[in-house]
Amino acid sequence: AVARLKARGVLVNAVDRPELCDFTLPAIVDRNPVLVAIGTGGISAGLAAALRQKLETMLPATLGETALALHAARPAIRERWPDMADRRRAIGAALASLEGDVVARVLTGGAGAPQVLRIALVSPDPDELTLRQARALAAAERVYHRADVPPAILDRARADAVRICGALPADPGPGLTIDLEMVR
Known part of the structure; x- marks a missing residue:
């Protein structure tokens, strides 16, 4: 069946047969608009699924909202931190935790209130x-x-x-x- 499909130019994904695959499908963690893909090149779908489950518990459900808030705040962040290196440091410090108001931490210098x-x-x-x-x-x-x-x-x-x-x-x-x- 795989040979017939390939002869017709159809891309093939054969489960648990990576040597026959033209592509593989990664396990996905979806925190729209943030997507995390875990691929093993078809070697172990079970491992990819286990890693996805671990990442699902580590990444907050509000991660997508955080990404959208950071995007919406770009002009204010650029105004507060005109130097790119300073801006990068402030964003990095604020993202040390994905909990709470990340944008407020960026705008206040990363550390935020005690x-x-x-x-x-x-x-x-x-x-x-x-x-x-x-x-x-x-x-x-x-x-x-x-x-x-x-x-x-x-x-x-x-x-x-x-x-x-x-x-x-x-x-x-x-x-x-x-x-x-x-x-x-």
Whole structure:
């Protein structure tokens, strides 16, 4: 059947037979207008599907709205940051977290208003963090923690986040600060 179709000039995609394929179809994460495609060249559709499922949980449902808001704010962002390098840095800093008002963070210089999130850990296993907790750790500028918080949990924080073993001060500074403690 494949040979007949190819002889007629029809492009062929044969499931689980990459050597017969003229094209493959990636797994898609759709956060319109943002699209993420995961392809394996036809080698493993199951792997592509598993990666898609992981990305679906990592990317907020509001990602498309964030993209549209950034597009609509382009003139204001250019006015606030006329130098391209400064603009790129401000946008990069603001996108460290996809939560909240990204455009406001770009226009205020990336860090935004101080925000503190207290996380009471009920398990030392980082795989038991909620999705919201994991996202917050990945976005925080600073992580205050008690001595009993396991390193495996702290490893979920952003690589450049400041990690401080001690109590949260009255004024932790601008941007997102996490206060971690184990609850036993």
